[in-house]
Amino acid sequence: MRAPGAPALPGGISVRLGRHTRVIDDGAVLVGGSPIRIVALTPRARSHLDGDLVTVTDAASRALADHFLDAGIAEPVIESLPEVSTALATVVVPVRDRATQLARLLDSLGGLRVIVVDDASVDPQPVASVAARHGAELVVLDENTGPAGARNAGLARVTTPFVVFVDSDVVVEAGVVPLLLRHFADPRLAMVAPRVLGLDSPGANWITRYEEARSSLDVGHEAAIVRPRSRVTWLPAACLAARVEALGRGFDATMRVAEDVDLVWRLVESRHRVRYAPEAVVRHDHRATLRAWLGRKLFYGTGAGLLAVRHPRNIAPAVLPPWAAGVLLALMAQRRWSLPVAAGLLVVTAWRIGRRAPSVRHPHRLAARLTSYGFVNAIAQGFALLLRHWWPLTAIGCLVSRRVRRAAAVAVVADTTWELMRTRPRLDPVRFALARRLDDAAYGAGVWASAIRGRSLRTLLPDVRSRR
Incomplete structure (x- = not known):
């Protein structure tokens, strides 16, 4: 929220709800933002929401638009912004x-x-x-x-x-x-x-x-x-x-x-x-040359150590709530109990989220959707840890453990397939997969080099914390 006395948004500009913001319960609740949140709108606030637009016309609409921008729920409409010389x-x-x-x-x-x-x-x-x-x-x-x-x-x-x-x-x-x-x-x-x-x-x-x-x-x-x-x-x-x-x-x-x-x-x-x-x-x-390209990726990775000194709370290679970390550990174990334990953690998490959203008409339906989003995000972060930030440990683990080899193989196939579908490169899948792994290896090597130079593992440790 805007602090008292801070500059205010000018009249006439509009903000539009982002593509990932969901409007539920006939406009009474918004789900979105970065990080994701559930926003219950008062009747007065809803009156300023015209479809997916809020236009600044008075103090109330100004406060609503400012809150939406700050939460990442909406983006400014470029056409409504005044030109600047x-x-x-x-x-x-x-x-x-x-x-x-x-x-x-x-x-x-x-x-x-x-x-x-x-x-x-x-x-x-x-x-x-x-x-x-x-x-x-x-x-x-x-x-x-x-x-x-x-x-x-x-x-x-x-x-x-x-x-x-x-x-x-x-x-x-x-x-x-x-x-x-x-x-x-x-x-x-x-x-x-x-x-x-x-x-x-x-x-x-x-x-x-x-x-x-x-x-x-x-x-x-x-x-x-x-x-x-x-x-x-x-x-x-x-x-x-x-x-x-x-x-x-x-x-x-x-x-x-x-x-x-x-x-x-x-x-x-x-x-x-x-x-x-x-x-x-x-x-x-x-x-355009392999040496220069890999050198630049490694160079970028070395920045992690510098950032760890200046912003220690923001440099973690993965940010996971405890339930997501538990799901990843259960799946990595690859035991008979792994799937039941992971499923149980997901069910409990969805139930707890549902209890925290009493303003939503169907809280547990929404909670199930949010939990599934969190699960997919946790899996993606787990793959990144295996293939990018922790790849030296993964490589060693593959030499001695069948379970690590299976996990690494699944991560490589899933990561490459997703990136191919997402980016549609002008490159065949084999060379794209090779470049993807070289990219991760070079960047990860830079992160490890910065950790060794700084004598700190902060750049390699995930952040596991409870958050509302």
Whole structure:
């Protein structure tokens, strides 16, 4: 909920219930959000819900729309958001020896104010020439500070209310910046990011085709509020639009990986809103060689240790309520009692959820549905633990245990099949399955390396806790 005295949503904007929000009991109850929740609406609140829309017209509708946005139950209707002049934004581009990519990016940013930060290029002249040719302000750093430090150096020169950080190997599609700026009609919004897809490449190979479907920078096709333990937990710094006054000290310049995740989580901890807006799209150069691709995945994994120090409550590889952890352990045991015990835990959980939803007309029917969602989510997290975060232990276990081999085989087949159906890659199933396992292995190796370096298992331990 909005704190007393906090900026309010302006009149005239509308929010629409999300695709995963269910309306039950003739509109008296909503089920959705991230994490999922049950929301009972008063008759007055229901009067402001027109189908799946709430339009801000008075204090009551404003409070309802604000609550829906905060809970992740609804998304802003882009057409209802006022336009914001691009003169109110400055683009900051960190670069190091990528003059050709920089020129391509600046070509796509025609008409916008741009600050290029040369992060101690080995050959700075080509970068300076490209910046001058495109009329961009150039900031030259004497020492290489990494992307976070370079972005901060550019941020220090920004005099506009909004800043757009764009990496030099990105191409911004037409209309993206104006669209992102419209989201700042929400006064609590601190940051918004577009969807990051791959650049079309005539020389595509099996690695780039896998990345087209399953890039680490692509967080999906559905709009979402961004925060830890939700459906979308972070945003890549390839392209980020932000409200300057909300950024404070900006990125953590001591981090050369996961600095984008850290910034997002700090903004959320400060009670700001962060959004993912996939209706806006930018294009990114995917790595096309096996060595470079695996190296980048491993590098991303090493960020887990840095985040564990700064955000210890948010870095767990899996978040499970006790009943879900119990179901996973029972199924992993693969004993005669495994299925009855798992089924019993599911029945008890559904019964308990039903008791907590007295405002729902058919609470146990809804509880059964929510329990099934939780069960599927728990299985998916269990597969991720086996194949991604704990794969070294899984590999050792496969050498000595038939049960571990069976569990790993089921996880591989189920995970690959689901991802093939979900992403529809331009790649045959065999090479997709191979790329999927290499992706998980490289990232998981980075997580283990960070855990060993930091002498802490926090990045590898699931979070099992009761929650309402």
